Each structure stands twice: as C-alpha cells, then as structure tokens.
Amino acid sequence: MPTDSIQYTYNPEHFQVSEPGKYTSENLRTEEMVINIGPQHPSTHGVLRLEVVSDGEIIVDVVPHIGYLHRCFEKHAESLPFNQIIPYVDRMDYVAAMNSEHAYVMGVERMLGIDKDLPKRVEYIRVLVAELNRLASHFVAIGTYVMDIGAYTPFLWMMRDREHILRMLEWLSGARMLYNYIWVGGLFYDVPVGFEERCREFVNYLKPKLEELQQLVIENKIFVQRTANVGVLPLPVAINFGCSGPVLRGSGLRWDLRKVDGYSVYPELDFDVPMGEGLVGTVGDCWDRNYVRVLECRESVKIIEQCVEKLLGEHRRTPDFDPQAFVPKKIRPQAMDYYVRAENPKGELGFFFRTDGKSDIPVRCKARACSFNNLSVISEISRGAMLADLVAIIGSIDVVMGEVDR
Known part of the structure; x- marks a missing residue:
C-alpha cells in the first residue's frame, strides 16, 4: 500500500491512564534498568562487558566483566623456559x-x-626503544579517546605519528607490534646503522606535533567541557585500588617507578614526572588523566634525545660490541621467590617468579597487570555520572584487555 494512502487518526482512549493520579510530580516512581555495554562496543577498548545499572540517564552502578580474551599467559609461562616466555609477554599489553x-x-x-654486568649500550638501547613504545602507546590512548567522545581527525593524527614509530621498531626487530627484541642478558640485535639519526629526525618532527595536540585537542573548549569534572578519582581511592601510571598521577601523586626504583639507566637521565593539577576541573578527572599522558609524551621525547646522544657519544657502536655477549646459555636461577616491577605506559607492571633451582622453567610466574587494577576502579568513579559520560570514563583509564584477562 502506498504510504500516502495510510490514514492516521487520533483516538483519545488509547492514551488514557488506567490509574489516574498514579504518575504525578509528587509520587513519580523510578525504575532501575540493567544495560550491557560491550564486548562488541568499540568504546569498551577490547572485549570488555560492562553491566550498567541505570536510573534513567544516571548510573547507579557499573560491574566490569572480564574473561573473553584468555591469553593464558601464566600457564604458558609455567611450561616454558625463561627465554621462551618473552613472546608471550609481548601479547599481554600488545600496544x-x-x-x-x-x-x-x-x-x-x-x-x-647478571643485571650489573650488562654493557651500557645495551641499557640505553633498551630505554630508547621502551620510550618509543611509550609514545606509541600514549598515541593510541589519546587518539582513541578523542574518537570515543566525538572527534575523528585527531585519531588520524595520532595513528599517523604512531606509524613512524612502528616502522622504526619494525626496522629494528622485524616486527610491527610483537617484537621479542629485548633478551635475557642482552638484545636480539644491535640497532641498525642510522637508527639513532632516524630517531633524532623523528623527535624534531614530533615536537611541534605535540604542541598542536595540546592546543587543538587537550585545550579545546569542547574537549574540556566533555572531560573536566567527569570521572573524578580521588587520590585515596586510587591508592586503595592499587591504581598506577597516568591514572594515579592524574589524581595528584607524583609516583613513577622510573624515579622511585631507579632501574636501568633512568637515574642517569633528566626527565620530570607530570601529575594532575585540576587546571580546568577537579584533580583526578578525565581531563587530568589525558593531560598527564600528553605531558609524558614530552618527557619521553626528552629521554629519547638523551639516549640518542649517549648512543652516538660515549656508548657509540664499536666493532667488538656483541649485544648477545651476556645472554646465558642456560637460565637456571637459584630457588627463590622474586618480584620485579617497572613503569609501563599504563602503570606498574610486575612479575612474580618462583623457582626451584633445578629447572629452567619457572614453578610459578604471576603477572601483576596495571590495567586490571585501573579497570577495577570504574565502578567507584562512575556512580552518579550520566550514561553518556561512561564512555569518557572508560577511555580515560586506557585499558588493554590482553593484559587484564591474562
């Protein structure tokens, strides 16, 4: 039947309330509704399902459900020699x-x-590639976050600049994302000839791009209105939940394991630890967490510049340098329980080892994933927020589900 031939008639009886006076401004009742967001939703940043209890547009509670990716890292690690576990480490936080x-x-x-015996060139190369990867990780976090809350072009900017880093790391290791480059006792290869100069060119290219990012995105009026005073994470709550990384520093604590523990050659490098200050809203809101990541990108650039100077100066390439000189033929630690931690782009990544002194396979290998702890605070900082703000809150946490569901 053609649509122009359909007749619409109004029948008042269809719109009468069976119980007059039941729904008035004085006794209007509310009903809570359970909404599932994810795991197919792109703004959940992976296979994450959020069970949201809402009262209209207001969030009453949020329950994050994990368990869809199943990396099985710890069980794999307990059946492999130490040196063969490294490719599985790559697949947790694959960014x-x-x-x-x-x-x-x-x-x-x-x-x-053997940690004190490694050549300084090995250590500086490790820090160099780690800071390049930190930049790439933050570019994904910031780019996808801006796209989550409605802007598309900055995401393309971030992916463009991240592509430069991935190409350099592929030139270095042969892989774009899962590298197996840093080995126990050394490196897979020395950096290619011209790699340091290429890093210097990239840094000079990136500095004005970071200025544009801050002026056009982070300080943008719409971005500020969308993120300031949203998802406020008070510092005591962040500490109690074991948050770390930009999530913790965004709440106003200057805590960075590169400074606190001073591992590798970080004590020899000059860089600052930015933290949230509530410049446009409340300390610990979504804006602060993204602002901290942008400032950390600038600090990573400073670290990369210093590493390049060292690698071209006093720790330059020599004909007799062997990046695998201290790689042990057999890895068999003494019987012990040991925990080590480091500052990943998302926070504290820790590994607990238990060895029996008889085998080169760990009895127990447990990963302390920073994304897991950071994700657990979602329910605390989402209660009372609008449903539309939940996407902004999730993105500001910057989780990778490969690390959460190990």
Whole structure:
C-alpha cells in the first residue's frame, strides 16, 4: 500500500491512564534498568562487558566483566623456559610490548645476578626503544579517546605519528607490534646503522606535533567541557585500588617507578614526572588523566634525545660490541621467590617468579597487570555520572584487555 494512502487518526482512549493520579510530580516512581555495554562496543577498548545499572540517564552502578580474551599467559609461562616466555609477554599489553619485555627480562636478570654486568649500550638501547613504545602507546590512548567522545581527525593524527614509530621498531626487530627484541642478558640485535639519526629526525618532527595536540585537542573548549569534572578519582581511592601510571598521577601523586626504583639507566637521565593539577576541573578527572599522558609524551621525547646522544657519544657502536655477549646459555636461577616491577605506559607492571633451582622453567610466574587494577576502579568513579559520560570514563583509564584477562 502506498504510504500516502495510510490514514492516521487520533483516538483519545488509547492514551488514557488506567490509574489516574498514579504518575504525578509528587509520587513519580523510578525504575532501575540493567544495560550491557560491550564486548562488541568499540568504546569498551577490547572485549570488555560492562553491566550498567541505570536510573534513567544516571548510573547507579557499573560491574566490569572480564574473561573473553584468555591469553593464558601464566600457564604458558609455567611450561616454558625463561627465554621462551618473552613472546608471550609481548601479547599481554600488545600496544607496549617493548616496555613489558623490559620489565620481564630485568626480573630474570636480577635473579641470575647478571643485571650489573650488562654493557651500557645495551641499557640505553633498551630505554630508547621502551620510550618509543611509550609514545606509541600514549598515541593510541589519546587518539582513541578523542574518537570515543566525538572527534575523528585527531585519531588520524595520532595513528599517523604512531606509524613512524612502528616502522622504526619494525626496522629494528622485524616486527610491527610483537617484537621479542629485548633478551635475557642482552638484545636480539644491535640497532641498525642510522637508527639513532632516524630517531633524532623523528623527535624534531614530533615536537611541534605535540604542541598542536595540546592546543587543538587537550585545550579545546569542547574537549574540556566533555572531560573536566567527569570521572573524578580521588587520590585515596586510587591508592586503595592499587591504581598506577597516568591514572594515579592524574589524581595528584607524583609516583613513577622510573624515579622511585631507579632501574636501568633512568637515574642517569633528566626527565620530570607530570601529575594532575585540576587546571580546568577537579584533580583526578578525565581531563587530568589525558593531560598527564600528553605531558609524558614530552618527557619521553626528552629521554629519547638523551639516549640518542649517549648512543652516538660515549656508548657509540664499536666493532667488538656483541649485544648477545651476556645472554646465558642456560637460565637456571637459584630457588627463590622474586618480584620485579617497572613503569609501563599504563602503570606498574610486575612479575612474580618462583623457582626451584633445578629447572629452567619457572614453578610459578604471576603477572601483576596495571590495567586490571585501573579497570577495577570504574565502578567507584562512575556512580552518579550520566550514561553518556561512561564512555569518557572508560577511555580515560586506557585499558588493554590482553593484559587484564591474562
């Protein structure tokens, strides 16, 4: 039947209330509704399901459900020699694989007692590639976050600049995201000839881009209105939930394991630890967490510049340099329980090892994932917020589900 031939008639009886006076401004009742967001929703940043209890547009409670990815990292690690676990480490936080490798390898080296014997060139290369990967991770966090709350072009900017880093790391290791480059006792290869100069060119290219990012995105009026005073995470709550990284520093605590623990060659480098200050809203809101990430990108650029100077100066390439000179033929630590931690782009990544002194396979290998703790605070900072703000809150946490569901 053609649509123009349909007749619409108004029948008042269809709109009469069966109980007159039941729904008035004095006794209007509310009903809570359970809404499932994810795991197919792109703004859940992976296979995450959020069970949201809402009262209209107001969030009453949020329950995050994990368990869809199943990396099975810990069970894999307990059936493999220490040196063969590194590719599985890459697959947890696959956006920051170099940083995860650095933390894991550092723990094994300390158990073996060879961490003080490594050449300085090896250490500076490790920090260099870790900071490049930190930049790439933050670009994903900021770019996808801005797209979550309605802007698309900044995401393309971030992916464009991240692509430069991925190409350099592929030139270095042969892989775009899962590198297996940092080995126990050394490196897979030395950096390619011209790599340091390429890093210097990239840094010079990136500095004005970070200025544009802050002026056009972070300080944008719409971005500020969308993120300021939203998802406020008070510092005591962040500490009680074990939050770390930009999530903790955004709440006003200057806590960075690169400074606190001073591992690798970080004590020899000059960089600052930014934290949230509530410049446009409340300390610990979504804006502060993103602002901290942008400032950390600038600090990573400073670290990269210093590493390049060291690698081209006093720790330059020599004909007799062997990046695998201290790689042990057999990894068999003494019987012990050991925990090591490092500052990943998302926070504290820790590894607990239990060894029996008889095998090169760990009896127990447990990963302390920063995304897991950071995600657990969602329910605390979402209650009372609008449903539309929940996406902004999730994105500001910057979780990777491969690390959460290990």
